[in-house]
Amino acid sequence: MTIASWLLLLATVAWTTTVVAWSRGVARRARRDAGRRFFRHPTAAAGLAVLILLATLALCAPLVAPILPSTQINITELQNHPPSWQHPFGTDLYSRDVWSRLVYGARVSLGVGTLGMLVAVSLGGMVGAAAGYFRGWADGVLMRLVDVGLSVPRIFLVLAAIAVWDRLGVGPLILLLGLTGWFATSRLVRAEVLTLRERPFTDAARSLGAGPWRVIARHVLPNAAAPLVVSAALGIGNMLLLEAGLSFLGVGIQPPAPSWGNMIADGRDLLTSAPWTSLFPGAAIALVVMALNAVADALRDALDPRHGTGR
Amino acid sequence: MLPWLLRRVAAGIAIVFAVVTLTFAAVHLAPGEPFQPADGRPVNRAATERLRHVFGTDRPLPEQYVRYLAALARGELGESFSKRRPVAAMIGNALPNTVLLAATALLIDFALGIAIGVFQAARVRRRSDVALTNITLFFYSLPTFWLGLVLLLVFGQWLHWFPVGGITDPVVYDSLSFAGKLLDRLRHLALPALTLGLVGAGGTARFQRGALLEALGQDYVRTARAKGVAESRVLVRHALRDALLPVISLLGLALPFLLTGAVLVETVFSWPGLGKLAADAISARDYPVVLGTTLLVCAAVVVGSLLADLVTAAADPRIRLSA
Amino acid sequence: MTTQPRFPHAATALLLAVLAAASCTRRGGCTGEYCGTLVIAGTSDVTTLLPPVSDAAIDRDVFDQILLRLADLAPGGSTIGDAGFVPQLANRWEWTDPLTLVFHLDPRARWHDGPSVTAADVAFTFAAYTDTAVNSPDRNTLGHIASVSALDSLTAVFHFRDRYPEMFYDAVFHMRILPAHVLGSVPPATWQTAEFGRAPVGDGPFRFVRWTPGQTLELAADSTFFLGRPHLRRLIWRFASDLNTAITQVAAGEADAVEVLITPTNIKRAQDAGHLTLYPYSGSTYTFLRFNLRANGDSAHPHTIFADPDVRRALVLATDRPRMLQSVFAGHAKIPPGPMPQLWAWLWVPQLTVPPFDTAQASRLLSGRGWRDTNGDGVRDRNGKKLSFHLSVPSTSAVRQQYAQLLQEQLKAVGVEVLIDQMETATQQERLHSGAFDTALESWNTDPSPTSSVPGNWGRGGGSNFGHYASATFDRQIAVATSATSPDSVTAAWIAAFGTLAQDAPGIMLFSVDMIAAVDSRVAGVRIRPDSWWALLWTWRIPPDKLNERDRVGG
Secondary structure (H helix, E strand, O other), rough: OHHHHHHHHHHHHHHHHHHHHHHHHHHHHHOOOOOHHHHHOOOOOHHHHHHHHHHHHOHHHHHHOOOOOOOOOOOOOOOOOOOOOOOOOEOOOOOEEHHHHHHHHHHHHHHHHHHHHHHHHHHHHHHHHHHHHHHHHHHHHHHHHHHHHHOOOOOHHHHHHHHHOOOOOOHHHHHHHHHHOHHHHHHHHHHHHHHHHHHHHHHHHOOOOOOOOHHHHHHHHHHOOOHHHHHHHHHHHHHHHHHHHHHOOOOOOOOOOOOHHHHHHHHHOOOOOOOHHHHHHHHHHHHHHHHHHHHHHHHHHHHHHHHHOOO | HHHHHHHHHHHHHHHHHHHHHHHHHHHHHHOOOOOOOOOOOOOOOOHHHHHHHHHHHOOOOHHHHHHHHHHHHHOOEEOOOOOOOOOHHHHHHHHHHHHHHHHHHHHHHHHHHHHHHHHHHOOOOHHHHHHHHHHHHHHHHOOOHHHHHHHHHHHHOOOOOOOOOOOOOOOHHHHHHHHHHHHHHHHHHHHHHHHHHHHHHHHHHHHHHHHHHHHHHHHHHHHHHHHHOOHHHHHHHHHHHHHHHHHHHHHHHHHHHHHHHHHOOOOOOOOOOOHHHHHHHHHHHHEEEEHHHHHHHHHHHHHHHHHHHHHHHHOOOOHHHOO | OOOOOOOHHHHHHHHHHHHHHHHHHOOOOOOOOEEEEEEEOOOOOOOOOHHHOOOOOHHHHHHHHOOOOEEOOOOOOOOOOOOOOOEEEEEEEEEEEEEEEEEEEOOOOOOOOEEEEOOHHHHHHHHHOOOOOOEEEEEEHHEEEEEEEEEOOOEEEEEOOOOOHHHHHHHHHHOOOHHHHHHHOOOOOHHHOOOOOOOOOOOEEEEEEEEEEEOOEEEEEEEOOOOOOOEEEEEEEEEOHHHHHHHHHHOOOOOOEEEOOOOOHHHHHHHHHHHHEEEEOOOEEEEEEEEEEEEEOEEEEEEOOOOOHHHHHHHHHHHOOOHHHHHHHOEEEEEEOOOHHHHHHHHHOOOOOOOOOHHHHHHHHHHHHOOOOOOOOOEEOOOEEEEEEEEEOOOOOHHHHHHHHHHHHHHHHOOOEEEEEEHHHHHHHHHHHHHOOOOEEEEEEEOHHHHHOOHHHHOOOOOOOOOOOOOOHHHHOOOOOOHHOOOHHHHHHHHHHHHHHHOOEEEEEEEEEEEEEEOOOOOOOOOOOOOOOOHHHHHEEEHHHHHOHHHHOOO
């Protein structure tokens, strides 16, 4: 960590706080009260701040973490070095900077989580919408498929796929995570679509001659967006935890690419001698998942006022 | 009731059958040769041919599928590549351990979760509620394997309160009295069950709090309050009954969560269950074992959700009458 | 008013009483000289306990206690001639002519299930070890023996094909005598998965009791063992998933012994534990990176990268082995001048030098062979193919995983891309045997003499020559070394052979660890034989005044 990167880090924190405060202000003054309902939750602002901070850090990684994550700085002198000004989170077994690995690992973990969620939500949304709108035998077949998917715990599905297909790159891994995670979303969307298709505006669109897919895309899905967004926020958290678990077992992201999961695996044997190597990535995962859950809770309230949980 | 039950059982069987077909397809569509010789020696042509014949991979695909189904019906799941033992035997040994771990974790999960959820709902919006909301959120968001490592470090290595892994003490277990054996098992079970239970309890508590608060907002509760019924009675006798139902449906979701968590937690604590079996097998590319455990786990989840549905149906007359 | 249910006092009292009773273990139990229980922390699970089909060190650790050889190596004994050996199953032997060796079996030797050990067992064992259907890794080491026959029930006759210095060693060391009355009826082709491998019947100081795969394995002392009753009553192996877990168990007192510590962190943990004694001994293992000189998965064609000796030499020069050694072991290991452990100290001579760390020379060599970075991606290439290869590492070895990542980074500095494949040991073995690898980090635990492993590992057609290294010069030198008549000419021939290996660089020699075992301090008489660390377990004892809870249990 150079002085420049410390300053940039402080700047990022300041920027994050400003953005959150600004959005709070916007929400308060806006006409629709969704934003106000969002910020009414005590942890919503904090959660949003954490997510924006980590996303910014991940994007600007080279600026705030000048040392590359795979650089073995000095394998004889700087191994397992406790935190210091140069290395705020210490170094690991291979004398790599833990802060750098954490920030670049954020790219991997958040990236895999977000992209995987996008795949899952797109697929789940399409399947759920199709099943709910068309009904009939398509609905039956698709929902049976969903039942099958929900019956096997995800990690076993993923492990089974990895066992059979040997080496898995990052791209195939994201695809695999997405393909095993859309089942719950499709159920959710289907339920929404089932209610929405009976509404007057759908009838109106149909009577105006809109084709079924146009009706789904332009009218039904936007109104089903609320549960979709909430499930997306939760979905990133689940993807993150799953990817971390897989990397911990050694079948996710391969070294030397940093991932919060494989950092914990690397530091597992050093818990007593160098706890910082696995403490920080674990705390990072917990923090991000916490933030995502808090934001998802607040979003659920903001987007759909029927879901009140406190009187 | 009965037609509903039969339909659910039929659906369950169909799901298991679908997973079986999918795993068969996966094995035979994958690159490389399925069922390579377990023997690691230089390829012996005669041995390879013999194994091909035994596993039937020299037959046409539909015939292989039928033989595969027949083998499954007999309970044969193939032979492990790395351990040279029948997969069914390995799973048979590992299953009771995972059941024990999952059952104990489930107990901790629901006992703690429901208690905290009720407590929070009774003191809604007060400081204790807010603090507990953050605490449950924290535990719910923790990666299970990381919590396991931390608990192992603190309570196993530093404080020596619990052993650092395994299921029983390998040396003295046989000579202990019954109570001693029980205590030994409990000591080994404590940390892994606590790891899974704490994370699960976080989620259950959040859910229970929400369900109870929603129930408390219902008209019949307002009526009870208006009639002068004491608050605690309102909570327990009226609202809780209503709020427990959705939590019971959580039981159905808890099983997949526990089995997923088992893979990671069993690895951390060297707990010889299905999860560790699958995790060890994956690094050995021992896919008969991985596929065998996947099939079994799928069957377990199907049975579990069926039981959860039965319990819910028994408890909720609305479902019974409409089925 | 709602009434809170009160927790019945009676129930609390009962619960406390049960817990109290449970925590008291019985006093008394075993007392005296023969009570010790030793718990050994194993670093991986046993595969099979049938010696001819096993090649794992942990398997050997266990069947060392159960099955005997005709004669065993004395600590520090030489493998040339028969002076360095002590009687086991055979109590005396003689050479009736230069090519015929006659063993006289000890009449007191019996199998654990009753019958006496006879010369028929010896003949049966030789037939099994040399049977192609059994496919033993030791088969090639017995090539010089023409036949083994039983003259009578206590006399076994070995006929050799030719004379060479290690005739006696070959006759006794590789084979553990097997019970013909148990294994005779088992078809040889099924020995890989035979029941005997999970529940062996032996004639040694310890009897097999039970094995819970993945967890524990238990042996009990044979109090009528003809060479003396073992002082340890029970031996229990606890299988940990890796070395660090094993050491955690030993440090916590849940196990009594572990054969290696390896890393400085582990050595410190053992020292800090307070109840452990450390026993350094000459290391019998060495680790190296093997190049596959034939194409990955296709042994008919040469490897596009490693068939070229200059490329291999360049890769050796590009690795900073002393620094890696310092980083991983902090001085508790040495770099071998060839594929040899510290056990073969007589071969660590100044003529065999370790190539220095020289990235400039490495770069020159690589560029000279046409490997240049033409597209600026940091990785060299030639004719459109990248200088990139896979390195297979077993997931059970933390040290090798560490080396893999260190090597990856170092080779990146000279434009070579390394992709690390982690896998279980058995999978790596399978890939090695079938040639489906580019490079692999291998760790070998050797016999006292180079003759059993070096020709197999590097000689043309050798059973463990996974990289298909072939050199006529080397084969000639090996032939001289294994047939020379005087110890000096044997040494000279081996040095010449290793010199050729150093030149041709079929692998990068990485380290030979200083072995340090940690054993609970209450155990007395600890002797460790470098080539087979638990071989002398049956002579260890726990003095009666030092017996702990575990020793007394089950008396």
